[in-house]
Amino acid sequence: MPPNRPQTMSPTPETEPARARPRRTQANRSRDARERLLAATIEVLMRSGYNGLTTKEVARCAGMSNGALMHHYATKAELVVAATAEIYEESIRRGQREAHTPEAIERPIEGFIKDCWSVYFDWPFIAAIEVIMVARTDPDLMSKILPVMERYRSSTNTLWLEVFRKAGFSGEQAQLALNLSLNLVRGMALNNLWQHDAAHYERYIQDWVRMVYQQFPRHAEGG
Incomplete structure (x- = not known):
């Protein structure tokens, strides 16, 4: 082994993917959530119009909870x-x-x-x-x-x-x-x-x- 490199266990199939895949930042997760919500909002607008649009329906179309939606858009x-x-x-x-x-x-x-x-x-x-x-x-x-x-x-x-x-x-x-x-x-x-x-x-x-x-x-x- 190269000098000064700490000896570690060989990666197992269970640990390797977790090490190789970088963790998504909170900013990335928030951006992705907003994009999903806006796409769902447009979908509901097209299908039901403004008066038929509810935050619960948008959240459902986005695959998110209504609480998660309200975290990004209060009204x-x-x-x-x-x-x-x-x-x-x-x-x-x-x-x-x-x-x-x-x-x-x-x-x-x-x-x-x-x-x-x-x-x-x-x-x-x-x-x-x-x-x-x-x-x-x-x-x-x-x-x-x-x-x-x-x-x-x-x-x-x-x-x-x-x-x-x-x-x-x-x-x-x-x-x-x-x-x-x-x-x-x-x-x-x-x-x-x-x-x-x-x-x-x-x-x-x-x-x-x-x-x-x-x-x-x-x-x-x-x-």
């Missing part, structure tokens, strides 16, 4: 606000992935609409709108939700306005095209909550994209 409102923030953070990540592709600069209107579509015609919008509708008549909840929504919109607009600029749009053109496209898709998504015919809207989107490029010829920088 239903606090839990829902945190889940809504995660919904919008996921939406920001989706936009970043789309905006950082070569295709986004080549065809910015389609790229931005694809980003909007992935949010408003998918679970992020459905889950978020459950909370927003309740917050409309609950000033305290709205005061907590509004900064979350504003962060999403500000981050997304800044991201895509830069893409439009690189694609050759002027600042005014980019702002107008972005806002009109956003409200077009968002309005369609609201109607789709009961109509359920995305293909119906895709035809209008194609017409809209063509009109935007006709109305706003791009500068040489964008090709």
